[in-house]
Amino acid sequence: GHCDTAPPDVLDRVRTLLQLCADRYYISPGESNSELFRRGWSCSYGPLGVELKRNLLQQWWHSVTGSRAWVFGVNTLSSSPVRAAGGARVVQSEPFQQILDQSELSREQLIQKLNRLLLSSPSVRTSLLQGALEQFVPSLEMVNKKLPFGLAESGPCFQPSDGCSAEVTQTSLVWFCSPRSSSQWLDHWARHRLKWWRKFALSPSDFSSAEVPENELEEKTSRGVKILYKFPWGLESLETLWCRGDAELLQVHKGIRSKLQTRDGRKSVPHVVSVSGNMDRGAMAYLSNSLQELRREDGRKRLQQRKVLKLHPVLAPVKVALDVGKGATVEMRQICEGLLQEFLEAKISAWPGYLEAVPTSLELLNAKYDEMGVLFTVVIGEKTLESGLLQVRSRDTTIRETMHISEIRNFLSKYVSAADKL
Amino acid sequence: GHCDTAPPDVLDRVRTLLQLCADRYYISPGESNSELFRRGWSCSYGPLGVELKRNLLQQWWHSVTGSRAWVFGVNTLSSSPVRAAGGARVVQSEPFQQILDQSELSREQLIQKLNRLLLSSPSVRTSLLQGALEQFVPSLEMVNKKLPFGLAESGPCFQPSDGCSAEVTQTSLVWFCSPRSSSQWLDHWARHRLKWWRKFALSPSDFSSAEVPENELEEKTSRGVKILYKFPWGLESLETLWCRGDAELLQVHKGIRSKLQTRDGRKSVPHVVSVSGNMDRGAMAYLSNSLQELRREDGRKRLQQRKVLKLHPVLAPVKVALDVGKGATVEMRQICEGLLQEFLEAKISAWPGYLEAVPTSLELLNAKYDEMGVLFTVVIGEKTLESGLLQVRSRDTTIRETMHISEIRNFLSKYVSAADKL
Numbered sequence: 001g002h003c004d005t006a007p008p009d010v011l012d013r014v015r016t017l018l019q020l021c022a023d024r025y026y027i028s029p030g031e032s033n034s035e036l037f038r039r040g041w042s043c044s045y046g047p048l049g050v051e052l053k054r055n056l057l058q059q060w061w062h063s064v065t066g067s068r069a070w071v072f073g074v075n076t077l078s079s080s081p082v083r084a085a086g087g088a089r090v091v092q093s094e095p096f097q098q099i100l101d102q103s104e105l106s107r108e109q110l111i112q113k114l115n116r117l118l119l120s121s122p123s124v125r126t127s128l129l130q131g132a133l134e135q136f137v138p139s140l141e142m143v144n145k146k147l148p149f150g151l152a153e154s155g156p157c158f159q160p161s162d163g164c165s166a167e168v169t170q171t172s173l174v175w176f177c178s179p180r181s182s183s184q185w186l187d188h189w190a191r192h193r194l195k196w197w198r199k200f201a202l203s204p205s206d207f208s209s210a211e212v213p214e215n216e217l218e219e220k221t222s223r224g225v226k227i228l229y230k231f232p233w234g235l236e237s238l239e240t241l242w243c244r245g246d247a248e249l250l251q252v253h254k255g256i257r258s259k260l261q262t263r264d265g266r267k268s269v270p271h272v273v274s275v276s277g278n279m280d281r282g283a284m285a286y287l288s289n290s291l292q293e294l295r296r297e298d299g300r301k302r303l304q305q306r307k308v309l310k311l312h313p314v315l316a317p318v319k320v321a322l323d324v325g326k327g328a329t330v331e332m333r334q335i336c337e338g339l340l341q342e343f344l345e346a347k348i349s350a351w352p353g354y355l356e357a358v359p360t361s362l363e364l365l366n367a368k369y370d371e372m373g374v375l376f377t378v379v380i381g382e383k384t385l386e387s388g389l390l391q392v393r394s395r396d397t398t399i400r401e402t403m404h405i406s407e408i409r410n411f412l413s414k415y416v417s418a419a420d421k422l
Numbered sequence: 423g424h425c426d427t428a429p430p431d432v433l434d435r436v437r438t439l440l441q442l443c444a445d446r447y448y449i450s451p452g453e454s455n456s457e458l459f460r461r462g463w464s465c466s467y468g469p470l471g472v473e474l475k476r477n478l479l480q481q482w483w484h485s486v487t488g489s490r491a492w493v494f495g496v497n498t499l500s501s502s503p504v505r506a507a508g509g510a511r512v513v514q515s516e517p518f519q520q521i522l523d524q525s526e527l528s529r530e531q532l533i534q535k536l537n538r539l540l541l542s543s544p545s546v547r548t549s550l551l552q553g554a555l556e557q558f559v560p561s562l563e564m565v566n567k568k569l570p571f572g573l574a575e576s577g578p579c580f581q582p583s584d585g586c587s588a589e590v591t592q593t594s595l596v597w598f599c600s601p602r603s604s605s606q607w608l609d610h611w612a613r614h615r616l617k618w619w620r621k622f623a624l625s626p627s628d629f630s631s632a633e634v635p636e637n638e639l640e641e642k643t644s645r646g647v648k649i650l651y652k653f654p655w656g657l658e659s660l661e662t663l664w665c666r667g668d669a670e671l672l673q674v675h676k677g678i679r680s681k682l683q684t685r686d687g688r689k690s691v692p693h694v695v696s697v698s699g700n701m702d703r704g705a706m707a708y709l710s711n712s713l714q715e716l717r718r719e720d721g722r723k724r725l726q727q728r729k730v731l732k733l734h735p736v737l738a739p740v741k742v743a744l745d746v747g748k749g750a751t752v753e754m755r756q757i758c759e760g761l762l763q764e765f766l767e768a769k770i771s772a773w774p775g776y777l778e779a780v781p782t783s784l785e786l787l788n789a790k791y792d793e794m795g796v797l798f799t800v801v802i803g804e805k806t807l808e809s810g811l812l813q814v815r816s817r818d819t820t821i822r823e824t825m826h827i828s829e830i831r832n833f834l835s836k837y838v839s840a841a842d843k844l
Contacts, residue, residue: 028560044553046560047494050575054483054495061476066766069759069774072469073476077589078500078578090546091513092582100533107529111522114536124512131466138450138468144778153472156500156578160514167499337491344488352491356566 013232014038017291020307024048024372026287040236040281042156042167048372051317051349053169053283057154059314060279063196064173070149071173072139076131078156079122088158089121124158128172129274133252136176136270137259145263147270148177148185154279171239171277178264182243182271183223189275190225190241197227197238197282200312202290206230207238220247227277229285238285239277246271286315290373309373310396313419318374319343320412323353323365325381332380335405339378342409348416354380370395375415378408435654436460439713442729446470446794448709462658462703464578464589470794473739473771475591475705479576481736482701485618486595492571493595494561498553500578501544510580511543546580550594551696555674558598558692559681567685569692570599570607576701593661593699600686604665604693605645611697612647615661619649619704622734624712628652629660642669649699651707660707661699668693708737712795731795732818735841740796741765742834745775745787747803754802757827761800764831770838776802792817797837800830 018034021027025046027037036043045053065071079090099105099113125131132151143149154171177185190209198204212224227239246260246269253259260269287309294306313319322340324332336354343350351374353365362379369377377393384390388405403411440459444451447468449459459465467475487493501512521527521535547553554573565571576593599607612631620626634646649661668682668691675681682691709731716728735741744762746754758776765772773796775787784801791799799815806812810827825833 025564028557042497042499044499044557045497047496047564050495050497053497062769066769069762069777073472074469075464075467075472075475077464077466079580079589086515088512088514090510090580091540091543092510093508093540096536096540100536107532110529110532114518114522118513118515118518121513135450135466142447142469146777158501158512167501340491347484347488355491355568 010232016293016307017232017288020291020309020371021049021287022046024309024368026052036166037280037284039166040168040278040284041159042169042280048317049283052286052311052315053279055315055317056279056283056286057169057171059200060171060196060277061152061154063192064150064152064171067192068150070143071152072142072149074132074135074139074151074153075155076125076128076135076153079124080131081120081122087126088124088160089118090124091118091121126159127157127276128153128155128170129174129248129276130252132172132174133249133272136249137253140176140260140262145261147262147264148175148181150175169279171279173275175273175275176249176270177273178262178266179246179268179271182245182273185273186223186225186241186243189273190227193227193239193241193275193277197229197285200286200315202292202310202312206289207285208235218242220244229281229289231285231288236281236285237278238282239275241273241275244272244274248272286311306367306370308370308395311373313375313416316373316375317349318351318372319348319376319416320408321351321353321369321372321374321377323377323379325362325379327382328354328380329385331385335380335384339380339405339408343412346409346413348409348412353377366393366398376412432654438715438729439654439710442713442731442793443471443709444468446731446790448474459702459706460655461588462590462700462706463581464591464702470739471705474708474733474737475701477737477739478701478705478708479591479593481622482593482618482699483574483576485614486572486574486593489614490572492565493574494564494571496554496557496561496573496575497577498547498550498557498575501546502553509548510546510582511540512546513540513543548581549579549698550575550577550592551596551670551698552674554594554596555671555694558671559675562598562682562684567683569684569686570597570603572597591701593701595697597695597697598671598692599695600684600688601668601690601693604667604695607695608645608647608663608665611695612649612663615649615663615697615699619651619660619707622708622737624714624732624734628711629707640664642666651703651711653707653710658703658707659700660704661697663695663697666694666696670694708733728789728792730792730817733795735797735838738795738797739771740773740794741770741798741838742830743773743775743791743794743796743799745799745801747784747801749804750776751807753807757802757806761802761827761830765834768831768835770831770834775799788815788820798834 022029026049027033028044028046033043065073095117099117135151139151151174157168157170159166159168175185194209197207201207206229208228210226210228212226217224221242221244223243225241226237228235229238249260249272250269257269261267262270290310292308292310296304320343322336324336333354340350340352375395379391384405389402390405391400392403393400443449448471450466450468487495517539521539557573561573573596579590579592581588581590597607616631619629623629628651630650632648632650634648639646643664643666645665647663648659650657651660671682671694672691679691683689684692712732714730714732718726742765744758746758755776762772762774797817801813806827811824812827813822814825815822
């Protein structure tokens, strides 16, 4: 693994992050989940991790499909019967067993039958490229045979690894353009993607882009750019852009150039620029980027360590936690329930801390919500019953503000949508 | 198939619907698609189908996770190494071939090695239930060992069929509650789900619910309710709810009752109510439900047939189409581009019809957008250049309104969010 030769403070930093992710419901507890997550693979996420990934994928979708006129969503199958030999295949156990159980078959017949079963089993996809290339022809009709246009998709893919296959949530934009413009489009999308990643970062400079050196270019590609994130253990690529030429498009459509030609008067076949990302690693990058460890002395001169997950407001899985102070009464809980309902209806993701009912100090509560990356904490107390006033604490400023109960929903809605527009 | 014995008008209706879906970018053209689609399986969707399914899944997610305090999202792997024998498995071709190529192996050794490879290959999931049951223990910690709570997930599953496996986009809510309350919770969720399906329907009465007769109960279930849709060819189930008892939960956690016990003072293990839906069939149900075929005579007494896809405003994939009248000028196109940018920024899904540039009559244009289910069509003409006024046509009323260009974005935003709140 990456960490084995890393210095101890790097190991510490990674361990702290993974422990926090498991403790605070980002990933399900368990060694293997941490390992998968660190390698940029899909794992069992906890509810906060699910929401973070959903938010990230939603932002990606809007940024790509909403960036230009002709970017369409596609949705292809994750396994498909018409792919070439090799790769991973979805094999049904029953027919497989039936062949093994046929004792009258010779060794050769057995091998022949098994080979045939394997080849007729659907392949699982390793990327979203193939599906988009297949969708090129119907899409070309839709845009009245004019370039450029793009096809966007996100979904699980399977990466072969150590004889096993790892699941990864990929995003893909496949951009079709004229041959002479493809290099410019690669630059356009590389800038677009880097800007997007940095938009949600606490330290934008940890995200960078780099041209792929000529000797590392993949087969059939003429240029490549990687969007990189500086993890504690080193650089990893989050998104990769390639100028792919027309070879794969021709291959998928069996070389029938006439099907692929556009209205621009030339006889050329479009070139393909692919932009594919790993959103499991993307979620990990933002978690790593947003974890702040602050040290300070408390009143008794003891060193206190405060960990805060400063996720961007649009990515933060929980926007507001609802809690009650000490000596909570039935009325206070009812106010919490009413507020929760209001938040849910306004689609503000809220954490019903008042239901946990383990009395704890305000300090421990704040520490917990900071580690969860909760933007605001609302505490209902005696005062709320008397005057309708409540305390709202901000994760980022740690300042407590007093607000009237009727204002809180609007305040949160405006805060989140303002952050989205920055 | 279902349709083989159906009367001709049913076949007609189904054919019309599927043709429209293929022509208007809901599904990719191709014969096999229609069969998959009719059987409620995932197919290659066109961009409008992708957006419809996205909207549907998003609504489902909000309605389930936003309905109560303790419903959490989970995200489990679509293939997992720790499941029992049988089912479909993701097998890597290379190690498989390597075993077949080992000529020194005897027939028995060959079979043994292949069996071992199959068993060590990850299983693909056929439902989301197993994943949620596995997440029960960490989730129980999160809610401080109190019931009830639920785990929600959506994603692709593989249904075995004819020795092959079909992909289906499933939704799942797994609800954990006390044994004595499970039947009441089943009723609660059945009402909740039926109300949700009807909310977006043009003819709500085509959606119904029915108790599963006792002799049709699945193994380990004590009650079941199905949410049904009346397709032209008959009833099909969109969502199924089961009272599952505690047997499967115990099985997943190897019978260790102490891990599963809650804080309610009793020694009982929670019961499980499962709610699982097929959103490929769901999308199809809404397409079928919203297709209106209207006949009327035109000015020359010819019978005209108008097809309108009256999808609910929150489900409709395209909220507004932007087009130019005859004799379009560069300035008119620039206005379209400006408006498109405004719509994309406001996350209003817009169709840039002005880019298609094939001159067509307004009548044909309206017919096309009606079949696409586009809510509003905005036409930029001479008048817009002069006075800033444009024509806005509503799909549902067919009425053309004149509006100032500065009002249109707000008008659309308000229309869609008002429809969402109904």
